[in-house]
Amino acid sequence: MAGKKLMYGNHAVVEGVIAAGCRFFAGYPITPQNEIPELMSIRMNEIGGVFVQTESEISAINMLFGAAAAGKRAMTSSSSPGISLMQEGISYIAGADMPVLVVNIVRGGPGLGNIAPAQSDYYQATRGGGHGDYFTITLAPHSAQDLYEFPKLAFELAEKYRNPALILADGLLGQMMEPVEFSFKPIDPKSLPEKEWALCGCKGRERRVVRSYDLKAGKLEVLNLRRAEKYAKIKSNEQRFKTKYCNDADLVIVAYGTCSRVADAAVKMARDKGFKVGLLRPITLWPFPMDVLGDMVKKVDNFLVVEMSNGQMIDDVKLATECRSRIYFHGRPGGGVPTPPEIYKRIEEVLGGAR
Numbered sequence: 001m002a003g004k005k006l007m008y009g010n011h012a013v014v015e016g017v018i019a020a021g022c023r024f025f026a027g028y029p030i031t032p033q034n035e036i037p038e039l040m041s042i043r044m045n046e047i048g049g050v051f052v053q054t055e056s057e058i059s060a061i062n063m064l065f066g067a068a069a070a071g072k073r074a075m076t077s078s079s080s081p082g083i084s085l086m087q088e089g090i091s092y093i094a095g096a097d098m099p100v101l102v103v104n105i106v107r108g109g110p111g112l113g114n115i116a117p118a119q120s121d122y123y124q125a126t127r128g129g130g131h132g133d134y135f136t137i138t139l140a141p142h143s144a145q146d147l148y149e150f151p152k153l154a155f156e157l158a159e160k161y162r163n164p165a166l167i168l169a170d171g172l173l174g175q176m177m178e179p180v181e182f183s184f185k186p187i188d189p190k191s192l193p194e195k196e197w198a199l200c201g202c203k204g205r206e207r208r209v210v211r212s213y214d215l216k217a218g219k220l221e222v223l224n225l226r227r228a229e230k231y232a233k234i235k236s237n238e239q240r241f242k243t244k245y246c247n248d249a250d251l252v253i254v255a256y257g258t259c260s261r262v263a264d265a266a267v268k269m270a271r272d273k274g275f276k277v278g279l280l281r282p283i284t285l286w287p288f289p290m291d292v293l294g295d296m297v298k299k300v301d302n303f304l305v306v307e308m309s310n311g312q313m314i315d316d317v318k319l320a321t322e323c324r325s326r327i328y329f330h331g332r333p334g335g336g337v338p339t340p341p342e343i344y345k346r347i348e349e350v351l352g353g354a355r
Contacts, residue, residue, distance in 0.1 A: 007177060016152065024074040030078055037051075058088075060078075074100050078105075081112060086102065087129045094212075108333075113335075114334070114335050157234075240284040241284070269341075304343075314329050
């Protein structure tokens, strides 16, 4: 596939995953991500891949464990309650140091919630989500183009660090249609290097073992300390973000996903009215772009966090800035989507009224 095509964000995920060399998908239907398994069932059949509609999300994540242990690029997708059911399996995968990709097209919550877009799974995505000391590398797309390109990056990071990766997108991004440019050459899975840990038959070499635990006294502590070193490397090397108009800003909006697009429009409104407002869009939610915020706080007095939640990312902004600046919040939980005028109104409140 080449060129550019108008497509749903969910369909862009499918094409991006396939172009990234993934040939194994296991999942279970749930709105608002159903277009992913629907199209995946067609596309995997066309290219000789494996598609499994499982009996539950629990089955799906454990099938990924097996496919990853065999050295294959494997992914699943779901939405908030389904991702919750996968958490034990994700913890096991993290405990086995296996690379997989999980895509969460977030809906309203908690509980069953609704099928409207939300960003209230931030804590779950950035704090591991399941039991034990682990993190998932978490990417936050803000367009259908990102949804096409991020699976490739997610697999690369997951394999580089032998760690689960997560793409966190709200339901609006999954359902909206935008032009998508097929911006990289599709990867032939046969061209990917063999993993030195993959279970692919041990004839002529030492056997390999993949497991998520070790019951020898003190062994698990050693493994977890080693993983802590890995997570420190990820934090140091993989912080990703985009900034706009931040060099002279009196206030910087911090927003990701759909909210970053809405905030971008509000920033333009504010700039037109004479307010010096900038935008920071985190691309990695974990590792969070702490360093750039730590630098900004030296000259920016005000930060406004905008989320489709009751305020979860605001904790990371406070940690990054060490509360040395004033931090404000504007949120729309449970399926509410902020608008540029209401964010602009909040900017006026923070910076002192219309000019």
